[in-house]
Amino acid sequence: MGTYILRRIFLIIPVLLGISLLIFAIAKVTPGDPAAALAFPNTTPARIEFLRHQLGLDQPIYVQYGRFLWNAIHGDLGVSYRGSIPVLKALLDRLPNTLELTLAALAITIVAGIPLGVLAASNKNKLIDNTIMVTALTGLSIPSFYLGIILIIVFAVHLKLVSATGGPGLKNLILPAVALAAAPTAVMIRLTRASMLEVVSKDYVRTARAKGLKERIILVRHILRNSLIPIATFLGLLTGNLVVGAVFIEAVFARPGFGRFLVDAIIARDYPQVQGAVLFSACAFVGLNLLIDILYGIIDPRIRLEDKRVE
């Protein structure tokens, strides 16, 4: 078990390096001169040169990359162009807002998606299965921000049940969370159904039935547990995408979250913030997937043992 974890961690390092290299390269390729951007307008070229030297921009590229990497590891993601706020602090301030939205959406996805998927699989091809699948397909096809808008129109404008804009508190979380969760729930329903149908045809289920086990026990101990693996993969990928993808919902509901932070930085051409936010979320995403991989190793002993698989 220990070697499995260590091996997984080692494999991550080149990926993390690659990510940092890519982000650094993107920043270098972006048009615009950081020194000129930071300096006051109407300065002399000499002052801009001085600033450039201070920022270390006149060093060879690999030195710049080295400093970038060194600073990043120590938690220094640079300072924003607008207002000189440290980037890490700025984005950590916005993160909780997005996280509560993401967690709420995840909760809805799991609580609504899995049971509905099981229901659909258990009643394959009957009316309830078809209804659920068509609903799921519609949920997949509707843009999350459009659903958010429709929800606002129905619930906030006409029924006046909740307020339309974000503020703290559970009441303001419902509409955004539902809008964000619709598409993932739809995918979860389809995935659960497909996964269950595949497991149900496996031999070990047949054996369990032949042994005379109660159907409920078979369902929980054999079918569900084995269907869980693709579901867990999906959830891992989903979380990473939800944190950034929440940006559209944050725009609809005017929530000051992480996604909005990134988009605002892009529109304002605030490159340290863009770079810092992208680096942070990419690494967080990789770390999250690492955790999930380790979790797999615990759940499914086969994966621990056959690690020489080609991905």
Place this chain on the structure above:
Amino acid sequence: MTTIANIQDHKRKSSSLLSLGLQRLRKNRLAMVGLGGITFLIVLAVLASWISPYSPSTQNYNDILNAPSAKHYFGTDDLGRDTFSRVIWGGRESLGTGFIAVLIGVIGGTALGTIAAFYGGAVDTVISRVAEVFQAFPSILLLLSIVSVLGPGLGTAMFAIGLTWIPGYARLVRGLVLAEKNQDYVIASKLIGARDGRIMFRHILPNLLSQIVVYATVDLGNAIILTAGLSYIGLGAQAPSAEWGAMLGYARSYIYLAPWLSIFPGLAILIAVLSINLLGDGLRDALDPTSR
């Protein structure tokens, strides 16, 4: 020679798999509904200049923020522009961007994947590692990064979306080509002396086509949603574009006053993507022999 006959047989087999699949597809009613829906929207977009009652940019200050009526089927916005016309014209940008984005992803990914699988060795390793790094990002993050470099705009959105899919398709195609590479007909072709490019194009690719088409259809729906989303937050189509997402973004301040400005463009997106997904599901069921 028997070898040549075998190769011809294989090729005929692959196209008859495709036509068998298409026949099955025609019987799937939901898929046909989807096909009809998206075709309808495409026709509307293409014939925009003939069908649309007004120009999408004509402003009429006498008819500001009108609710839907006989004169303006979908109402008007704050500049007096007819929403119905704008939705029709917007289809060109919304649908067109989606299509081109998918094309970029599929063509780029297929090319890279085929090259990696066919030549193997260092080429394969480099391409695979680079694809892995790109795929370590959540796709929206990568999308936003590319847009931050190139600046907001519909063209950027189109290119960026396509770009984020290239690694995915490259991996898919690489796997498929690797599986095919050791088939007899490929070895036979090489023995006769067919050039590498010819083998790739005429023999391997047609067999992969059905798989790629299924993925591409699903991705098309996502492309349209992503394009609209980027435009909604201001990073895609810019004002005064009638792209559906841009229209939604523009209508944000008028949700209370003029909800029709948001309802109809979004409905267009929903119908387009739903049709494509219905078609895609049908295609997958029809073309995948194992899913019965």
